[in-house]
Structure formats: structure tokens, C-alpha cells
Amino acid sequence: MTSIADKLKQIKSDIRDAEYCAQRRSGSVQLLAVSKTKPSTDIIQAYQAGQRHFAESYLQEALIKQQELASYQMTWHFIGPIQSNKTRQIANHFSWVHSVDRLKIAKRLSEQRCKDLPPLKLCIQVNISAEESKSGVRLEALAEFIEQVSILPNICLRGVMAIPQQVSDYEQQRLPYQQLHQYMTALDNAKIDTFSFGMTRDLKAAIVEGATFVRVGTALFGVRT
Numbered sequence: 001m002t003s004i005a006d007k008l009k010q011i012k013s014d015i016r017d018a019e020y021c022a023q024r025r026s027g028s029v030q031l032l033a034v035s036k037t038k039p040s041t042d043i044i045q046a047y048q049a050g051q052r053h054f055a056e057s058y059l060q061e062a063l064i065k066q067q068e069l070a071s072y073q074m075t076w077h078f079i080g081p082i083q084s085n086k087t088r089q090i091a092n093h094f095s096w097v098h099s100v101d102r103l104k105i106a107k108r109l110s111e112q113r114c115k116d117l118p119p120l121k122l123c124i125q126v127n128i129s130a131e132e133s134k135s136g137v138r139l140e141a142l143a144e145f146i147e148q149v150s151i152l153p154n155i156c157l158r159g160v161m162a163i164p165q166q167v168s169d170y171e172q173q174r175l176p177y178q179q180l181h182q183y184m185t186a187l188d189n190a191k192i193d194t195f196s197f198g199m200t201r202d203l204k205a206a207i208v209e210g211a212t213f214v215r216v217g218t219a220l221f222g223v224r225t
């Protein structure tokens with residue numbers, strides 16, 4: 001069995017290869033280790049191999065692990081669906097939130113983020129696959145949504161996150177990311193520097209289309225049961 005440390009090394013090497021292939025600066029893509037459903041012992045193995053950014057999707061599970069791992073210097077990202085009654089804890093137990101797609105949620109995160117903490121770094125989840133999926137702001141509504149979120153205090157809007165429909169064809173995988181990246185480039189908002197694009201199965205396509213964070217679970221920690 002391959003160790004988490006070996007898998008981490010392999011993923012980092014895949015990221016460097018994709019950066020090179022896309023003529024992007026080495027190190028311009030950061031790895032976000034998606035540890036949902038996996039035990040703290042797995043997270044520690046990744047940490048000991050040098051990983052610092054971890055992402056969780058389920059609040060209660062995340063809070064338990066954060067407590068178990070309180071002595072480690074980790075940066076926590078929230079990437080799951082957000083219910084209004086969870087915003088206070090999400091606002092104060094994470095450095096980043098990638099999955100904001102309703103203004104009401106963004107406002108609550110801003111209001112509830114403790115003033116002693118640095119502003120909460122935030123990505124807007126965008127629905128770019130034009131499917132009936134409920135999650136994500138539609139492209140038509142994105143410019144206005146960005147303006148509304150930009151003015152909230154205690155929040156630092158950094159970019160966008162997308163989870164396109166699963167397809168296996170590489171060119172097909174690139175299209176939605178390309179579309180969103182072009183849209184954001186056209187907006188020309190100087191504060192936007194983050195593209196949370198790509199998971200285990202479409203890592204390369206996402207990096208070629210401008211990802212700055214790739215969110216990898218399965219390739220690092222194994223399949224989730």
C-alpha cells in the first residue's frame with residue numbers, strides 16, 4: 001500500500017508537471033488536501049509530509065478534528081454546503097470558505113466573523129456546467145454578486161470555486177474552467193487572485209485553465225466509503 005506521504009509526493013509532482021505544461025510559474029498552484037470522512041491520523045500523516053492546507057465539507061466532523069489537531073499549525077478551508085444556522089461556527093473556525101453562493105450566507109459570515117480575527121477569505125461557488133445543479137451562482141448573476149460581497153466588512157473576497165459536471169474527456173474538462181477564467185479576466189477585478197478549480201479526476205485540466213488551489217481528496221487519502 002502506498003503511504004499518504006508517497007501519494008502527496010506524487011500529487012505534487014503531477015501539479016508541477018501541469019504547471020510546466022501550462023507554462024505557469026512553478027508553485028503557482030497550491031494543494032488543498034480534502035480530508036472529509038478521513039480520520040485525524042491521516043491528516044497528521046499528510047501534515048508530517050509537509051501539507052498545511054486542509055479542507056472539510058461537514059461542519060460537525062470538521063470541528064471534532066480541529067479540536068484533535070489543535071496543536072498543529074494547519075490552515076482550514078470549508079468547502080461544503082452552508083446552512084444559515086452553521087454560519088457562526090464556519091465564520092470563526094476556518095480561514096477560508098470556498099462554497100458561498102447566497103448573499104444571505106455571505107452577510108452572516110461577515111457579521112459573525114470575530115473582529116479579532118483577520119478577515120475571512122472567501123470564494124464564490126459558481127455553477128458553470130449549466131446543469132440543473134442547485135449549488136453555485138450562475139454566470140449571469142456573478143458580476144452583481146461579486147459587487148455585493150466585495151463591500152462586506154470582515155470578508156476578503158479572493159475568487160471563485162467551481163465543481164463542474166464529471167466528464168472523463170480532457171478537453172471537455174477544460175471548457176467550464178476556461179469559460180469561468182475568461183469571464184473573471186474580463187471583469188478585471190484587481191482583488192481576485194484565487195481560482196479553486198479541480199479535484200482528483202480533473203487536476204490537469206483545472207491547472208491548465210488557471211487553478212490556484214486544487215482540492216484533492218481521493219488521490220491523497222484514498223476512496224471515501
Ligand SMILES: *Cc1c(COP(=O)(O)O)cnc(C)c1O
Nearest residue numbers: 034057079199200215216217218
Ligand atoms: C470531496 C470534494 C473534493 C475532493 O474530491 P476528490 O475527487 O476526492 O479529489 C473537492 N472539492 C469538493 C467541493 C469536495 O466536496
